[in-house]
Amino acid sequence: MASSLASLAAAAFALLFLATVQAADPELVSDFAVPDGADESKLDGVFFTYTGLRDGAPSSTTGLGRKQVSVKEFPALDGMGVSMELLDFAPNSVNVPHHHPRGGEILFVVDGSLTVGTVNSNGKLYKNVLQKGDVFVFPKGLPHYQANFDKANKAVAVSAFGSSSAGTVALPKNLFGSNIPDEVLTKAFKISADIVQQLRSAQN
Structure with missing residues (x-):
């Protein structure tokens, strides 16, 4: 009995360990990840530079x-455990x-005002109204939103x-734009099949 409990505990620990490892970025065993086929000696500062934000967000x-x-x-971000996004709110x-299943988020307001919540x-x-220069953090995996309620300024x-x-x-898209059966959605949200169809149509 004790042996089987110990085996069960070991198996549970192994599964927990694997789930934890797979949920995070792989750990680097070198200074940085060199792309397949690239010669590290020929890489320069251009490899560590991204210029795609010069024109802002489309x-x-x-x-x-x-x-x-x-x-x-x-590609220089491979194994670094960081990324970013530029957001332009009309x-x-x-x-x-x-939500973001693989990483927490920290948001910095560059211009204007945003209402945010998680x-x-x-x-x-947990919500707040952020002004230019403010920072808000969204924990990994928790649902959150940002909104610009200003009707004149971006x-x-x-x-x-x-x-x-x-x-x-x-x-909205993952729930109502997916193939989850209507019956599941009507029961989960306590809404009619007609409303489910309206919500599905809105995702197209």
Whole structure:
């Protein structure tokens, strides 16, 4: 009995360890990660430079322009455990509730004003109105949002992440733009099938 409990505990610990390891960026065993096929001796400062933010964030039909700087766009971030994003909020625009499964986020308001909030696992909302120069942190995995409620002026922010590829799960799209059965959504949100269809249509 004691032996089987010990085995079960060891297996549980191993699974927990693996889940923890896989949830984080891989640890570097060198100064930085050299891209496959590249000659490290020929790399220079250009490798560590990203110029894709010079033109700002592109505009969008939603009013939220965004320009991501992750390992996909900037290979020098591989193994660094960091990434960032430039966010350009048109007047009266919202970055919908979402979360980042692989990294916490720290947001810095460069210009304008933003209303932000994050919700913990018990459903408590932590919100504030940020002004230029303010910083807010969103813990890894917790749903959060940002909104520019100013009807005349835009807002600009920079987000930094504790992962070279933090990922983004946009809750409206991932819930109502997916193949989750209508019956599940009607029961979960206590809404009619017609409303589910309206919410699905809004994601297109």
